[in-house]
Amino acid sequence: MTAPLHEASAGEATATVDGAPDAPGTPDNSGTAGKAIEGRSPWKIAWTRLKRDKLALAGAFVVVFLILVAIFAPVIVGLLGHPPDEFHEDQIDPLFGTPIGSWGGVSGDFLFGVEPVNGRDVFSRIVYGARISLLVAFLAAVFAVVLGTVLGVIAGYFGGWIDAALSRVMDVMLAFPQLLFTIALVSVLPNQFLGLDGSGVRIAALILVIGFFGWPYVGRIVRGQTLSLRNREYVEAAQSLGAGRFYILRRELLPNLIAPIMVYATLMIPTNILTEAALSFLGAGVKPPTASWGQMLSTAITTYESDPLFMVIPGLAIFITVLAFNLFGDGVRDALDPKGSR
Numbered sequence: 001m002t003a004p005l006h007e008a009s010a011g012e013a014t015a016t017v018d019g020a021p022d023a024p025g026t027p028d029n030s031g032t033a034g035k036a037i038e039g040r041s042p043w044k045i046a047w048t049r050l051k052r053d054k055l056a057l058a059g060a061f062v063v064v065f066l067i068l069v070a071i072f073a074p075v076i077v078g079l080l081g082h083p084p085d086e087f088h089e090d091q092i093d094p095l096f097g098t099p100i101g102s103w104g105g106v107s108g109d110f111l112f113g114v115e116p117v118n119g120r121d122v123f124s125r126i127v128y129g130a131r132i133s134l135l136v137a138f139l140a141a142v143f144a145v146v147l148g149t150v151l152g153v154i155a156g157y158f159g160g161w162i163d164a165a166l167s168r169v170m171d172v173m174l175a176f177p178q179l180l181f182t183i184a185l186v187s188v189l190p191n192q193f194l195g196l197d198g199s200g201v202r203i204a205a206l207i208l209v210i211g212f213f214g215w216p217y218v219g220r221i222v223r224g225q226t227l228s229l230r231n232r233e234y235v236e237a238a239q240s241l242g243a244g245r246f247y248i249l250r251r252e253l254l255p256n257l258i259a260p261i262m263v264y265a266t267l268m269i270p271t272n273i274l275t276e277a278a279l280s281f282l283g284a285g286v287k288p289p290t291a292s293w294g295q296m297l298s299t300a301i302t303t304y305e306s307d308p309l310f311m312v313i314p315g316l317a318i319f320i321t322v323l324a325f326n327l328f329g330d331g332v333r334d335a336l337d338p339k340g341s342r
Contacts, residue, residue: 046259050331050332050334053335055327055330056327056330056331056332056334059323059326059327059328059329059331060328062320062324063325066130066134066321069127069130070127070130073131076127080111080123081110081121081123081127082110083124084121084125084127085120085289086120086121087118087120088110088119089118091119092116097116097303098303098306098307099114099115104122104307104310105119106309111123112126112309113307113310113313115299115310117303122296122313124291126296126314126317128291129293129295129314129317130293130317132286132290132291132293133273133277133292133293134273134321135203135207136203136206136210136276137276140207140210140214141268142211143211143212143215144210144211144212144214144215144218144268145215145218145261145265147212148214148215148216148218148219148221149218149222149254149257151166151215151219152218152220152223152226153222153223153226153253153254155167155219156222156224156226156230157226157230157245157249163223167223170219171216173212173213173215173216174216174217176213178209178213179279179284181209181213182206182209182279183282183283183284185205186205186279186284187284189201189202189205199286199287199290202285202286203286206285210272210276214268214271217264217268218268221264222260222261225256225257226257229252229253229256229257235248235253260336263329263332263336266325266328266329266332267325267329267333269325269329270321270322273318273325274322276292277292277294278294279294280292280298281294281297281298282298283298293314293317294318296310296313296314297315300314
């Protein structure tokens with residue numbers, strides 16, 4: 001039986017593809033024929049959006065720089081400063097108790113000047129103060145995110161009396177006076193507790209208190225997102241296939257909650273930095289002589305007229321840190337949620 005007239009033989013087909021020129025008017029696709037279409041994951045798309053946001057990248061650069069400064073504080077101080085608790089009375093005017101020289105004693109040996117009265121190196125204390133602020137802010141955010149995510153998912157998915165009970169607990173926590181509770185708690189803390197002593201006890205207390213009072217904000221967001229996700233088609237499909245509740249929570253809901261959780265975590269860290277600075281300013285932070293930006297601001301109140309730079313430098317450190325985290329957090333939010341971008 002002969003082949004139909006309109007079908008080309010194998011040899012003719014090969015010649016047409018490999019040797020024959022294209023028909024007149026046919027576009028030349030030789031440059032793109034061998035290229036495969038590459039799929040992009042949602043995270044790659046978000047990273048592409050984030051790279052276009054110059055302010056967010058600038059904030060991320062400052063954040064990474066501050067983290068490196070906190071990690072390598074001993075090395076930086078060893079190269080550019082003096083021990084943070086070392087007194088330099090020779091840099092202080094014995095009559096007025098103010099730094100000798102202009103601009104708070106700024107010089108090649110003391111890059112940010114010296115503290116009034118005792119002459120401690122302000123640069124070294126700013127560098128070591130970054131450790132306290134970032135450590136408390138990061139660990140408190142992790143504690144709040146983990147606790148808020150777990151309880152928020154449980155409340156949103158199971159509903160009923162569990163949702164009602166957890167929602168009322170969140171309402172009570174949000175109405176509780178955090179600052180007053182922290183000050184009262186710190187005032188009765190022992191000097192040694194669970195193997196920690198001195199400022200270690202205060203740091204652990206700040207992390208737990210700030211994180212514990214921060215989880216209801218995360219819990220509310222996660223609960224709302226879970227309520228909207230639990231009725232989606234893929235969740236109903238998993239239920240119809242016999243998947244258990246905890247399997248659905250772990251494999252279907254939590255992966256789709258990562259984006260809002262990351263956004264809120266990046267925006268929670270600067271709030272924690274301000275809270276730690278406020279508590280240190282009020283005397284409920286780390287114990288002296290441990291360096292803290294809020295504690296330095298509190299000390300500068302009595303000397304701001306004679307040495308204003310001593311108040312400006314820790315204030316700028318807090319301002320730049322919080323601004324950098326906010327810019328980076330806004331960029332992450334816009335990258336992960338383009339519908340809500342400005």
